[in-house]
Amino acid sequence: MILDELDRRLLNIVQSSFPVSAEPYKVLAEQMATTEEEIMNRINKLKEEGIIRRVGGVFDSRKLGYKSSLCAMKVPVDKLKEAEEIINSYPGVTHNYLREHDYNMWFTLISPSEEAMEETLDEMRAKSGCEIRNLPATRFFKIKVDFKLKN
Amino acid sequence: MITELDKKLIRFLQEDLPVTSRPYAKIAQELEITEEEVLSRITKYLEEGSMRRFGVALRHHKVGFTANGMGTWDVPEERAEEVGKIMASFPEVSHCYQRPRFDGWPYSHFTMLHGQTREECEAIAKRISEATGITNYGLLFSTAELKKTSMRYFMEEK
Known part of the structure; x- marks a missing residue:
């Protein structure tokens, strides 16, 4: 899969700061001047292609007592x-x-x-x-x- | 202090966030708490550092970072702190730790280096060597990725 410019901008944003607010995909759409649907489609596609492994928390094992x-x-x-x-x-x-x-x-x-x-x-x-x-x-x-x- | 509710929430947050308009509301529903409670707890975890980040995990080799070299460095103990900080300041270094030496292993500092090619990693290591004055080092390239997953915490007590 070839990543276009919007994919790359999206990936750069969501790696470090995925929005922690009620409608995160809408917030991303506003940041990138596109629609919520477009953002959701792209994220789904990037997951299907295996480029995104997952969206979630990365924890500090020591702080969780591990x-x-x-x-x-x-x-x-x-x-x-x-x-x-x-x-x-x-x-x-x-x-x-x-x-x-x-x-x-x-x-x-x-x-x-x-x-x-x-x-x-x-x-x-x-x-x-x-x-x-x-x-x-x-x-x-x-x-x-x-x-x-x-x- | 990690409560039972925190553990339950962390179990959800270490999975894949659903692609739906209000994904946090979905988690809230499962935990029988409010959406605001989910959001404020995530914010708290980020502030206190128990969550290092919240976002997308990529498969790096799929986006062009195909070379990964583990730099191993023989740093004199009296320079351990100073040299570690210089190494950490390189943007191409993702992880930097000091670890114990053992028989036949003179290296104390470990740096994970990421580049588009092997040559790029070698050039980064050379620059780190010049910046720190540490000349006894190794660069161990990976020849295969056998496993790469995210840790799932608090599963044993589920």
């Missing part, structure tokens, strides 16, 4: 598929990437407590037979997840 971490895993090449299935089966694993390194599988894990996290990691180690390093952040400098689309 623990989060980045984990580095060393997986033998012939066991990648199996490890992927094991790791991805946990709902607290939100991101998982293969990377070019001896530690080749990197995933983020969110757990309700430190104990729960250690338990999950031990279970993953036992199931996969692989080494997993737990690297919880000790200092936080930045989290910003919106991307400006160039026109």
Whole structure:
């Protein structure tokens, strides 16, 4: 799908500030000098095309009392598929990437407590037979997840 | 203080907001509270930071950000704070954290870099290196995205 200028402007606005008011699509329509129907159609289309994953809240796991971490895993090449299935089966694993390194599988894990996290990691180690390093952040400098689309 | 009502509302807000004229009224109806209550709670979560943002989550590779490189940096502890702040000031850096080192892993600082190409990410890392004076670093490109979802909180007690 080719994004036109209106799509890009719309995506730039709604990534950081989707209106928190009774009729959000109408507010967006006013901001962009178009109709509510047009905005709703475009958002539906962008969802169908898989460009928009969802519209909703992004929460700060720490402020909700959860623990989060980045984990580095060393997986033998012939066991990648199996490890992927094991790791991805946990709902607290939100991101998982293969990377070019001896530690080749990197995933983020969110757990309700430190104990729960250690338990999950031990279970993953036992199931996969692989080494997993737990690297919880000790200092936080930045989290910003919106991307400006160039026109 | 997160109440039971907050938890219920958060469960709705971590799903996909309906595309309908009054989507918040729809949530309010499900929770048997008013639309104003839903709106004022969302505003409160944003103000207190328990919600980092409310908006659209994109699939980045679908909008041209195909390269994602994890920069890993060997920063002396006495410069940890200062260097972290410089790294965070780069607009191409989406995440910047300090994490523990371990045997065979000299790197303390992690930066997620996003670019349209691999070369672009390499150029960003080079500029960060020049700006901070940190020369021992790695750039781990992703070769496959195996999972990317949003966390769903408070599901275990539903």
